Amino acid sequence: MSTSTLALREAHTVVPSGAATGRLSPWQVWGLILIAPYVLVFLVFVLYPVGYGLWLARHPSSYVKLYEDPIFARSVVNTLVFLIVGINFKMIVALLLSGFFVQARAWIKWLSMLFILPWAVPSIPTILSFRFMLNPEWGVINSLIFRLTGDDGPNWLNDPTLALLLAILVHIWKSLPFWTLILIAGRLAIPGELYEAASVDGASPLQKFRFITWPSMQTLYLTCTILSMIWTLGDFNSVYLLTGGGPADLTHVLATLGIRYLRLDEVDMSVAAIVCALPLVLPLVYFMMKRLSK
Amino acid sequence: MRAVADEAKLLLVGIPVLLWTMLPIYHLFLFSISPKDSAFAGRLWPDHPTLRNFEFVFGQKHYYLSHFWQQIWNSLLIAVAVGALTLFVATAAAFAISRLRVKGGRLIMNLSLFTYFIPAAFLAVPMYKTMGNYGLLNSQWALILAMVTIAAPYSIWVLKQASDKLPYELDEAAMMDGATPLQLFRLVYLPLMTPSLVAVGTYALLLAWNEYLYAFLLLSKDTDITLAVALGNFLAADDSPWELLMTTGLIYALPPAAIYYAFKRYMVGGLTAGAVKS
Numbered sequence: 125m126s127t128s129t130l131a132l133r134e135a136h137t138v139v140p141s142g143a144a145t146g147r148l149s150p151w152q153v154w155g156l157i158l159i160a161p162y163v164l165v166f167l168v169f170v171l172y173p174v175g176y177g178l179w180l181a182r183h184p185s186s187y188v189k190l191y192e193d194p195i196f197a198r199s200v201v202n203t204l205v206f207l208i209v210g211i212n213f214k215m216i217v218a219l220l221l222s223g224f225f226v227q228a229r230a231w232i233k234w235l236s237m238l239f240i241l242p243w244a245v246p247s248i249p250t251i252l253s254f255r256f257m258l259n260p261e262w263g264v265i266n267s268l269i270f271r272l273t274g275d276d277g278p279n280w281l282n283d284p285t286l287a288l289l290l291a292i293l294v295h296i297w298k299s300l301p302f303w304t305l306i307l308i309a310g311r312l313a314i315p316g317e318l319y320e321a322a323s324v325d326g327a328s329p330l331q332k333f334r335f336i337t338w339p340s341m342q343t344l345y346l347t348c349t350i351l352s353m354i355w356t357l358g359d360f361n362s363v364y365l366l367t368g369g370g371p372a373d374l375t376h377v378l379a380t381l382g383i384r385y386l387r388l389d390e391v392d393m394s395v396a397a398i399v400c401a402l403p404l405v406l407p408l409v410y411f412m413m414k415r416l417s418k
Numbered sequence: 419m420r421a422v423a424d425e426a427k428l429l430l431v432g433i434p435v436l437l438w439t440m441l442p443i444y445h446l447f448l449f450s451i452s453p454k455d456s457a458f459a460g461r462l463w464p465d466h467p468t469l470r471n472f473e474f475v476f477g478q479k480h481y482y483l484s485h486f487w488q489q490i491w492n493s494l495l496i497a498v499a500v501g502a503l504t505l506f507v508a509t510a511a512a513f514a515i516s517r518l519r520v521k522g523g524r525l526i527m528n529l530s531l532f533t534y535f536i537p538a539a540f541l542a543v544p545m546y547k548t549m550g551n552y553g554l555l556n557s558q559w560a561l562i563l564a565m566v567t568i569a570a571p572y573s574i575w576v577l578k579q580a581s582d583k584l585p586y587e588l589d590e591a592a593m594m595d596g597a598t599p600l601q602l603f604r605l606v607y608l609p610l611m612t613p614s615l616v617a618v619g620t621y622a623l624l625l626a627w628n629e630y631l632y633a634f635l636l637l638s639k640d641t642d643i644t645l646a647v648a649l650g651n652f653l654a655a656d657d658s659p660w661e662l663l664m665t666t667g668l669i670y671a672l673p674p675a676a677i678y679y680a681f682k683r684y685m686v687g688g689l690t691a692g693a694v695k696s
Contacts, residue, residue: 150598150599151518151519151599152518152520152521154514154518154598154599154600155514155518155519155520155521155523155599156514156520156521157514158510158511158513158514158518158520158603159510159511159514159515159520159523159526161506161507161510161511162507162508162510162511162526162530162570162574163526165507165563165566165567165570166526166529166530166533166567169545169548169563169564169567170529170533170541170567172548173541173544173545173547173548174536174541174544176544176547176548176551177543177544177547180544180547221431221435224428224431224432224435227428229428231432232428232432235432235435235436237679238436238439238440239435239436239439240678241439241440241443241675242439242442242443244674244675244678244679245443245671245674245675246627246628246630246646246670246671246674247628247630248630248646248649248650248667248670249446249649249664249667249668249670249671250442250443250446250667250671252649252653252663252664252667253442253443253445253446253449253664253667254442255653256445256449256660256664257441257442257445264445297438297439297442301439354535354537355537357537357539357540358536358537358538358539358540359539360538360539360542360630360631361630361631364631365630365650365653378540379537379539379540380539382539382540382542382543383539383542383543383631383635386543386546386635391543391547394543395543395544398540398543401540405535405536405537405540408535409532409535409536412535413528413531413532413535416531416575
């Protein structure tokens with residue numbers, strides 16, 4: 125919002141500013157009292173920790189140590205794979221599925237109620253459930269493989285590439301319903317007449333998507349992708365609870381790496397790793413701030 | 419004929435979606451009703467379904483479960499405290515910013531939005547050190563305050579969006595009648611905002627109940643930890659009784675699922691509007 129529209133809005137407000145008398149009006153006093161609890165929370169639990177964290181991360185030596193730690197480089201690569209491959213795959217599936225869920229059928233309505241479950245339940249029990257399914261000796265997946273082929277299945281979580289892909293899959297399982305829901309809302313906001321008119325003109329389903337659905341949804345889709353990337357950067361559970369960062373610390377992402385250093389009592393490395401992630405986070409946050417504070 | 423083909427195409431998507439969604443949840447449920455030795459057999463339904471696992475969990479009849487009731491109580495207490503405190507902080511702030519137009523309100527709103535976008539796992543390390551400095555480590559207050567910090571920004575944002583939609587003539591009329599700001603808050607604002615307040619309270623409550631990372635960093639004593647941390651600790655041991663772990667996990671997952679479905683009406687509207695404004 126520009127300054128002029130802001131001033132215009134202020135002029136319309138019914139609340140007397142009190143500026144004319146030089147004192148604060150009771151409305152402003154109450155405003156300050158009511159906003160105080162949050163300001164206090166912000167100062168004590170956001171501003172101070174962030175400042176303190178940056179202060180702890182001030183030694184250049186921590187970054188040298190970090191640079192020399194092969195686990196750090198691996199974590200950066202894993203994080204990028206998680207974001208670029210995982211999130212884009214998830215969002216494309218969510219976009220396609222949203223097209224499925226807007227079909228008017230009673231059974232699809234019921235299915236959508238079940239489909240939301242992964243998002244409605246806490247992540248620990250279901251991630252543990254995944255972990256047990258994947259157990260190489262007695263997990264249900266390898267039992268099935270053994271029964272069908274007579275061979276032993278792979279040792280899923282012992283292969284770093286496979287383990288990382290499975291962590292991404294668990295993340296997708298958990299958050300796909302949420303994004304599908306948002307994109308369903310986006311699709312339902314498109315006026316039905318557009319599709320009817322296109323049908324009259326003999327447009328194919330692909331043309332309808334290309335010329336009606338996508339143009340109406342592309343901003344929403346981009347916003348969702350960015351927001352999902354920010355949240356995924358902070359996704360500790362999918363990796364930590366499934367692989368624990370193993371085997372041999374090869375499946376860490378930045379979210380779990382910071383905690384790993386903290387557990388090893390290397391706080392300077394921990395905060396330095398987070399500071400290194402900032403060039404990745406801040407542009408995304410900037411984009412979201414611009415979109416939301418409009 | 420055409421309709422049948424369409425229906426078949428939809429089923430071709432629907433059935434894999436159903437299997438994909440339910441597989442881990444069904445697996446969890448299957449474990450909880452299976453006797454210990456047949457839990458690993460890889461069958462679709464146990465030969466002798468049993469409630470023995472629930473009896474073990476509720477009776478705290480295993481070393482890992484010796485504080486089950488205490489831990490579920492901790493989870494509940496912390497979730498309710500976070501829900502109530504977040505509601506208080508966020509409602510007051512949103513009212514001050516949106517209705518009273520407090521000076522600096524826009525700045526506070528932007529700072530709070532910025533906090534919302536800091537990935538929680540990144541704030542966890544500085545938060546842990548800070549709680550140490552404040553002498554709050556291993557106190558449940560540390561977790562409650564940390565979760566309020568995380569839940570408040572989104573709550574303020576949702577409440578401000580909803581509040582901005584209320585007509586300003588209401589405030590004007592109330593002022594004409596000589597209402598004080600507090601009366602406006604109590605008699606006009608709160609009743610009109612009820613649906614959003616329910617959504618925000620539920621959001622904060624569920625966020626706290628489901629939280630693992632912060633709970634696991636900030637709490638350590640067996641009698642202080644939440645059920646989420648207890649489940650994580652189970653995992654650390656090699657001799658974990660899986661069927662009991664899965665049963666506990668199922669019990670832990672049921673309340674949030676029930677709350678979600680009960681308040682779905684409020685949640686879906688608020689969250690879809692809130693997460694992405696396009």
